[in-house]
Amino acid sequence: MKIKVITVGKLKEKYLKDGIAEYSKRLSRFCKLELLECPDERTPDRASPAENQQILIKEGQRILSKIDDRDFVIALAIEGKQFPSEAFSQLIDDKTSQGFSTITFVIGGSLGLAPDVKTRANLLMSFGQLTLPHQLMKLVLIEQIYRAFMIQQGSPYHK
Template structure:
Protein backbone atom coordinates (compact mmCIF):
# COMPACT_ATOMS: atom_id res chain seq x y z
CA UNK A 1 0.00 0.00 0.00
CA UNK A 2 1.20 3.46 -0.87
CA UNK A 3 0.71 6.28 1.66
CA UNK A 4 0.28 9.77 0.24
CA UNK A 5 0.04 13.06 2.13
CA UNK A 6 -1.63 15.79 0.09
CA UNK A 7 -1.18 19.10 1.86
CA UNK A 8 -2.23 22.61 1.00
CA UNK A 9 0.77 24.89 1.36
CA UNK A 10 4.50 24.38 1.36
CA UNK A 11 6.86 23.62 4.21
CA UNK A 12 9.55 26.26 4.00
CA UNK A 13 13.10 25.72 5.21
CA UNK A 14 13.19 25.48 8.98
CA UNK A 15 12.56 23.21 11.93
CA UNK A 16 9.17 21.92 10.73
CA UNK A 17 10.65 20.81 7.40
CA UNK A 18 13.62 19.17 9.11
CA UNK A 19 11.40 17.30 11.56
CA UNK A 20 9.00 16.20 8.81
CA UNK A 21 11.95 14.91 6.80
CA UNK A 22 13.30 13.00 9.79
CA UNK A 23 10.01 11.14 10.37
CA UNK A 24 9.65 10.39 6.67
CA UNK A 25 13.17 8.93 6.54
CA UNK A 26 12.51 6.83 9.64
CA UNK A 27 9.31 5.51 8.09
CA UNK A 28 11.15 4.63 4.87
CA UNK A 29 13.68 2.57 6.85
CA UNK A 30 11.06 0.12 8.18
CA UNK A 31 8.05 0.46 5.89
CA UNK A 32 8.87 -2.02 3.10
CA UNK A 33 9.08 -4.94 5.54
CA UNK A 34 5.54 -4.05 6.62
CA UNK A 35 4.00 -4.00 3.15
CA UNK A 36 4.01 -0.24 2.64
CA UNK A 37 5.39 0.70 -0.78
CA UNK A 38 6.11 4.36 -0.19
CA UNK A 39 5.27 7.54 1.63
CA UNK A 40 4.81 10.44 -0.77
CA UNK A 41 4.11 14.08 -0.05
CA UNK A 42 2.32 16.26 -2.59
CA UNK A 43 2.05 19.96 -1.89
CA UNK A 44 -0.89 21.86 -3.36
CA UNK A 45 -0.58 25.64 -3.72
CA UNK A 46 -2.69 27.79 -1.44
CA UNK A 47 -5.48 29.59 -3.27
CA UNK A 48 -4.99 33.33 -3.73
CA UNK A 49 -8.71 34.09 -3.84
CA UNK A 50 -10.00 36.79 -1.49
CA UNK A 51 -13.17 34.80 -0.77
CA UNK A 52 -12.86 31.94 1.76
CA UNK A 53 -15.44 29.74 0.02
CA UNK A 54 -13.64 30.13 -3.28
CA UNK A 55 -10.29 29.35 -1.62
CA UNK A 56 -11.67 26.15 -0.12
CA UNK A 57 -13.27 25.13 -3.44
CA UNK A 58 -10.04 25.71 -5.40
CA UNK A 59 -7.91 23.87 -2.84
CA UNK A 60 -10.41 21.00 -2.71
CA UNK A 61 -10.32 20.66 -6.50
CA UNK A 62 -6.52 20.54 -6.39
CA UNK A 63 -6.56 17.85 -3.67
CA UNK A 64 -9.16 15.75 -5.49
CA UNK A 65 -7.12 15.92 -8.70
CA UNK A 66 -4.24 14.21 -6.86
CA UNK A 67 -6.25 11.28 -5.48
CA UNK A 68 -5.94 8.14 -7.60
CA UNK A 69 -8.69 5.56 -7.93
CA UNK A 70 -8.76 2.67 -5.46
CA UNK A 71 -7.81 4.99 -2.61
CA UNK A 72 -9.01 5.47 0.92
CA UNK A 73 -8.84 9.04 2.13
CA UNK A 74 -8.21 10.27 5.65
CA UNK A 75 -9.20 13.92 6.09
CA UNK A 76 -7.33 15.79 8.80
CA UNK A 77 -10.11 17.76 10.46
CA UNK A 78 -10.46 19.17 13.96
CA UNK A 79 -14.07 17.88 13.97
CA UNK A 80 -12.88 14.35 13.21
CA UNK A 81 -12.24 11.34 15.40
CA UNK A 82 -9.39 11.30 17.88
CA UNK A 83 -7.70 7.93 17.46
CA UNK A 84 -4.89 6.72 19.61
CA UNK A 85 -1.73 5.60 17.83
CA UNK A 86 -2.51 1.89 18.10
CA UNK A 87 -5.95 2.41 16.55
CA UNK A 88 -4.42 4.31 13.63
CA UNK A 89 -1.87 1.52 13.16
CA UNK A 90 -4.68 -1.06 13.19
CA UNK A 91 -6.66 0.92 10.61
CA UNK A 92 -3.65 1.20 8.27
CA UNK A 93 -2.87 -2.51 8.67
CA UNK A 94 -6.48 -3.45 7.95
CA UNK A 95 -6.57 -1.39 4.75
CA UNK A 96 -3.18 -2.80 3.71
CA UNK A 97 -4.40 -6.35 4.32
CA UNK A 98 -7.61 -5.65 2.37
CA UNK A 99 -5.52 -4.68 -0.65
CA UNK A 100 -6.20 -0.95 -0.61
CA UNK A 101 -3.77 0.50 -3.14
CA UNK A 102 -3.47 4.01 -1.69
CA UNK A 103 -4.19 5.66 1.61
CA UNK A 104 -4.43 9.41 1.15
CA UNK A 105 -4.05 11.88 4.01
CA UNK A 106 -5.59 15.26 3.10
CA UNK A 107 -4.49 18.39 4.96
CA UNK A 108 -6.40 21.56 4.13
CA UNK A 109 -5.23 25.14 4.12
CA UNK A 110 -6.06 27.95 6.52
CA UNK A 111 -9.79 27.63 5.77
CA UNK A 112 -9.86 23.85 6.15
CA UNK A 113 -11.35 21.21 3.90
CA UNK A 114 -14.67 21.44 2.11
CA UNK A 115 -17.64 19.60 3.63
CA UNK A 116 -17.86 17.53 0.43
CA UNK A 117 -14.24 16.38 0.76
CA UNK A 118 -14.74 15.54 4.44
CA UNK A 119 -17.82 13.43 3.54
CA UNK A 120 -15.79 11.46 0.96
CA UNK A 121 -13.21 10.53 3.58
CA UNK A 122 -13.05 6.98 4.91
CA UNK A 123 -11.88 8.52 8.17
CA UNK A 124 -11.84 12.03 9.57
CA UNK A 125 -8.89 12.32 11.92
CA UNK A 126 -8.35 15.03 14.54
CA UNK A 127 -5.29 15.78 16.62
CA UNK A 128 -7.45 17.09 19.44
CA UNK A 129 -10.04 19.87 19.47
CA UNK A 130 -7.50 22.64 18.89
CA UNK A 131 -6.90 24.18 15.49
CA UNK A 132 -3.31 23.62 14.36
CA UNK A 133 -1.30 25.34 11.62
CA UNK A 134 -1.06 23.07 8.57
CA UNK A 135 2.74 22.93 8.94
CA UNK A 136 2.43 21.49 12.45
CA UNK A 137 -0.33 19.09 11.36
CA UNK A 138 1.99 17.71 8.70
CA UNK A 139 4.78 17.11 11.24
CA UNK A 140 2.37 15.50 13.71
CA UNK A 141 0.87 13.34 10.97
CA UNK A 142 4.26 12.11 9.76
CA UNK A 143 5.22 11.28 13.34
CA UNK A 144 1.99 9.30 13.77
CA UNK A 145 2.55 7.45 10.49
CA UNK A 146 6.05 6.54 11.65
CA UNK A 147 4.71 5.55 15.08
CA UNK A 148 2.05 3.35 13.44
CA UNK A 149 4.77 1.58 11.49
CA UNK A 150 6.81 0.98 14.64
CA UNK A 151 3.73 -0.43 16.38
CA UNK A 152 3.14 -2.83 13.48
CA UNK A 153 6.84 -3.81 13.48
CA UNK A 154 6.93 -4.38 17.24
CA UNK A 155 9.65 -1.70 17.50
CA UNK A 156 10.20 -0.18 20.96
CA UNK A 157 9.66 3.43 19.76
CA UNK A 158 6.03 3.19 20.87
CA UNK A 159 5.75 2.42 24.54
CA UNK A 160 2.14 2.14 25.64
Protein backbone atom coordinates (compact mmCIF):
# COMPACT_ATOMS: atom_id res chain seq x y z
CA MET A 1 0.00 0.00 0.00
CA LYS A 2 1.07 3.54 -0.72
CA ILE A 3 0.22 6.64 1.29
CA LYS A 4 0.77 9.92 -0.52
CA VAL A 5 0.69 13.27 1.28
CA ILE A 6 0.46 16.34 -0.93
CA THR A 7 1.05 19.70 0.71
CA VAL A 8 1.25 23.29 -0.44
CA GLY A 9 4.45 25.11 0.50
CA LYS A 10 7.91 24.04 1.47
CA LEU A 11 8.54 22.87 5.01
CA LYS A 12 11.23 25.03 6.59
CA GLU A 13 11.18 24.42 10.35
CA LYS A 14 13.74 21.86 11.54
CA TYR A 15 11.62 20.58 14.42
CA LEU A 16 8.77 19.77 12.04
CA LYS A 17 11.13 18.12 9.55
CA ASP A 18 12.59 16.02 12.38
CA GLY A 19 9.15 14.89 13.58
CA ILE A 20 8.01 14.02 10.06
CA ALA A 21 11.24 12.12 9.43
CA GLU A 22 10.71 10.09 12.61
CA TYR A 23 7.14 9.09 11.77
CA SER A 24 8.08 8.47 8.13
CA LYS A 25 10.71 6.02 9.32
CA ARG A 26 8.20 4.30 11.61
CA LEU A 27 5.63 4.08 8.80
CA SER A 28 8.09 2.41 6.43
CA ARG A 29 7.23 -1.01 7.87
CA PHE A 30 3.55 -0.57 7.00
CA CYS A 31 3.45 1.34 3.73
CA LYS A 32 5.37 3.28 1.13
CA LEU A 33 5.07 6.93 2.14
CA GLU A 34 5.43 9.59 -0.53
CA LEU A 35 5.60 13.24 0.57
CA LEU A 36 5.01 15.75 -2.22
CA GLU A 37 5.26 19.52 -1.87
CA CYS A 38 3.65 21.94 -4.32
CA PRO A 39 4.99 25.48 -4.49
CA ASP A 40 2.73 28.01 -2.83
CA GLU A 41 1.72 31.27 -4.42
CA ARG A 42 2.80 34.47 -2.74
CA THR A 43 -0.25 36.04 -1.12
CA PRO A 44 -0.09 39.84 -1.03
CA ASP A 45 -1.06 41.62 2.19
CA ARG A 46 -4.69 42.71 2.00
CA ALA A 47 -5.31 40.54 -1.06
CA SER A 48 -8.74 40.94 -2.59
CA PRO A 49 -11.16 37.99 -2.70
CA ALA A 50 -10.50 37.75 -6.45
CA GLU A 51 -6.73 37.58 -5.87
CA ASN A 52 -7.21 34.90 -3.21
CA GLN A 53 -9.40 32.92 -5.61
CA GLN A 54 -6.71 33.06 -8.31
CA ILE A 55 -4.10 31.85 -5.80
CA LEU A 56 -6.34 28.93 -4.81
CA ILE A 57 -6.90 28.00 -8.45
CA LYS A 58 -3.15 27.96 -9.22
CA GLU A 59 -2.32 25.94 -6.11
CA GLY A 60 -5.24 23.61 -6.88
CA GLN A 61 -3.93 22.91 -10.38
CA ARG A 62 -0.55 21.96 -8.91
CA ILE A 63 -2.19 19.65 -6.39
CA LEU A 64 -4.42 17.96 -8.97
CA SER A 65 -1.42 17.29 -11.23
CA LYS A 66 0.00 15.03 -8.49
CA ILE A 67 -3.17 12.97 -7.98
CA ASP A 68 -3.64 9.80 -10.02
CA ASP A 69 -7.06 8.78 -11.32
CA ARG A 70 -7.17 5.66 -9.14
CA ASP A 71 -6.11 7.33 -5.86
CA PHE A 72 -8.54 7.46 -2.97
CA VAL A 73 -8.24 11.13 -2.05
CA ILE A 74 -8.80 12.53 1.42
CA ALA A 75 -8.64 16.33 1.50
CA LEU A 76 -8.19 18.04 4.84
CA ALA A 77 -10.82 20.75 5.15
CA ILE A 78 -12.33 22.38 8.21
CA GLU A 79 -15.85 21.52 7.00
CA GLY A 80 -14.94 17.85 6.57
CA LYS A 81 -15.96 14.86 8.65
CA GLN A 82 -14.21 14.27 11.96
CA PHE A 83 -13.07 10.80 12.99
CA PRO A 84 -11.90 9.32 16.27
CA SER A 85 -8.52 7.62 15.78
CA GLU A 86 -10.08 4.13 15.78
CA ALA A 87 -12.53 5.04 13.01
CA PHE A 88 -9.73 6.68 11.01
CA SER A 89 -7.73 3.46 11.34
CA GLN A 90 -10.74 1.46 10.13
CA LEU A 91 -11.18 3.84 7.18
CA ILE A 92 -7.61 3.21 6.02
CA ASP A 93 -8.06 -0.54 6.45
CA ASP A 94 -11.39 -0.48 4.58
CA LYS A 95 -10.00 1.46 1.61
CA THR A 96 -7.12 -0.99 1.33
CA SER A 97 -9.57 -3.92 1.44
CA GLN A 98 -11.68 -2.24 -1.25
CA GLY A 99 -8.70 -2.38 -3.61
CA PHE A 100 -7.29 1.14 -3.40
CA SER A 101 -3.52 0.76 -3.61
CA THR A 102 -2.90 4.48 -2.96
CA ILE A 103 -4.53 6.72 -0.39
CA THR A 104 -3.69 10.35 -1.04
CA PHE A 105 -4.04 13.04 1.61
CA VAL A 106 -4.10 16.71 0.61
CA ILE A 107 -3.26 19.66 2.84
CA GLY A 108 -3.84 23.08 1.32
CA GLY A 109 -1.94 26.27 1.88
CA SER A 110 -2.78 29.24 4.08
CA LEU A 111 -5.93 29.97 2.06
CA GLY A 112 -7.18 26.37 2.14
CA LEU A 113 -8.08 24.27 -0.90
CA ALA A 114 -9.49 25.14 -4.29
CA PRO A 115 -13.06 23.97 -4.97
CA ASP A 116 -11.73 21.68 -7.75
CA VAL A 117 -9.53 19.83 -5.25
CA LYS A 118 -12.44 19.40 -2.84
CA THR A 119 -14.60 18.13 -5.70
CA ARG A 120 -11.94 15.57 -6.71
CA ALA A 121 -11.60 14.32 -3.14
CA ASN A 122 -13.42 11.14 -2.22
CA LEU A 123 -13.67 12.41 1.35
CA LEU A 124 -13.27 15.72 3.15
CA MET A 125 -11.75 15.19 6.59
CA SER A 126 -11.36 17.61 9.47
CA PHE A 127 -9.14 17.51 12.51
CA GLY A 128 -11.48 19.95 14.25
CA GLN A 129 -12.45 23.59 14.26
CA LEU A 130 -9.05 24.85 15.40
CA THR A 131 -6.91 26.68 12.89
CA LEU A 132 -3.47 25.07 12.67
CA PRO A 133 -0.52 26.09 10.51
CA HIS A 134 -0.54 23.84 7.45
CA GLN A 135 3.09 22.89 8.11
CA LEU A 136 2.19 21.63 11.60
CA MET A 137 -0.84 19.83 10.17
CA LYS A 138 1.51 17.72 8.04
CA LEU A 139 3.22 16.39 11.17
CA VAL A 140 -0.10 15.80 12.95
CA LEU A 141 -1.49 13.94 9.92
CA ILE A 142 1.55 11.68 9.56
CA GLU A 143 1.45 10.85 13.27
CA GLN A 144 -2.25 9.96 12.96
CA ILE A 145 -1.54 7.72 9.96
CA TYR A 146 1.13 5.95 12.02
CA ARG A 147 -1.33 5.67 14.94
CA ALA A 148 -3.90 4.16 12.55
CA PHE A 149 -1.50 1.38 11.58
CA MET A 150 -0.57 0.80 15.22
CA ILE A 151 -4.27 0.47 16.10
CA GLN A 152 -4.63 -2.13 13.33
CA GLN A 153 -1.72 -4.03 14.88
CA GLY A 154 -3.28 -3.95 18.35
CA SER A 155 -0.26 -2.05 19.64
CA PRO A 156 -0.31 -0.31 23.01
CA TYR A 157 0.95 2.85 21.23
CA HIS A 158 -2.68 3.99 21.08
CA LYS A 159 -3.81 4.17 24.68
